[in-house]
Amino acid sequence: MILANKYRPKSFDEIVGQDHVGDILLNSIKRNKVHHAYIFCGPSGVGKTTTARIFAYSLSSFLNSQDGEDQCDEVARKILEDDSPDYIEIDAASNRGIDEIRHLKEDIRYKPIENKYKFVVIDEAHGLTGTAAEALLKMIEEPPGHVIFILCTTEVGKLKQTLFSRCISLRFHLATPTIIQGRLKQICDSENIEIESDAALGIARGCNGNVRLAIQYLETLAQASSGDDVISPKEVESVLNIFDRSKISALFELIYERKMGESILYINDMITSGFDAHDILEMLVEYLRNLLICRTCKNVNSIIILSDKEKEIIKKDLSRFSFNFLLENMTYLREVNGNLVNNFSPQTAFDNYILKSILYLEHNHEQKKDK
Ligand SMILES: Nc1ncnc2c1ncn2[C@@H]1O[C@H](COP(=O)(O)OP(=O)(O)OP(=O)(O)O)[C@@H](O)[C@H]1O
């Protein structure tokens, strides 16, 4: 079984980064105030379908147990495996037409077999055709009392506006790198995968808040490594093509040393080895922003996410570069952006940046402090 499925959460507690949703749903179960239709919207891979299953399972298990039925939990638990006659999951990306909805309309007329409610989860609900969406709306307007609808979507703007007044809509968030790093660590511990914390953070930053993608990345890396090796940021970069941010601090080291030729070569090498100029620029801006924030703000940890190693490097760079240098450097990066937009070759755009950075240090007599 692939890791993302093996580690699909089975309770609200296990879903990371969406406590606000879990709390609302759990409370509605405890207070016996569930609604008959929900919209779960938000980015891909953050737990919408998983939450739909857990909600259906938790509600069913709770209601079954109130009736004191034997094996109430086992019956409800089948929902988690998408193996219950009372749980219907439709992928509207591939089954998007009116026939599917007509079929569903037939189906929901019948009472649930094993649980108190029948659940209809429509994944990628924005994918339904116009007539299918219209028919679904009618069904949600006049649902049989034993049905709960959950519409999941990554593109909430494409859903019919009229749906919103009939459903409770819950917004899922992108998972932060720290949250994803934590989840990866749990999985690595259970799977005996050894990974450096900076490598896990690298994956977490490279997956744009998508937990499923992060787990897939981890699996790819685990398969690519020999098994005895500890997964390092270098492997994250070479296997997944996710930028190793330590490259940027290494460039700042060269700039600090006023090594003009080596600095130019260093960026050239990055470009020729396939890194996109815009990605390099983005990482440089991020690094400078981190330095500026660490210099000026107190509550750094709530603004930016840095590993311990990165904090050490930032501390060193803060003692090396003046505030004015950092500000000025930001304007040089703006010029790099302009030059890239104006179709300068990436090499030329970055040569200019290096030149200006080092000349600034020379002209302003910024001392090398730890030499
Ligand atoms: N918040 C989360 N906490 C823990 N694991 C998660 C979370 N979100 C996603 N995952 C992992 O990713 C897998 C896929 O999650 P899920 O299918 O629920 O995402 P989704 O939001 O429905 O994505 P999509 O929009 O692409 O359908 C899960 O099996 C689980 O391993």
Ligand SMILES: [Mg+2]
């Ligand atoms: Mg889904």
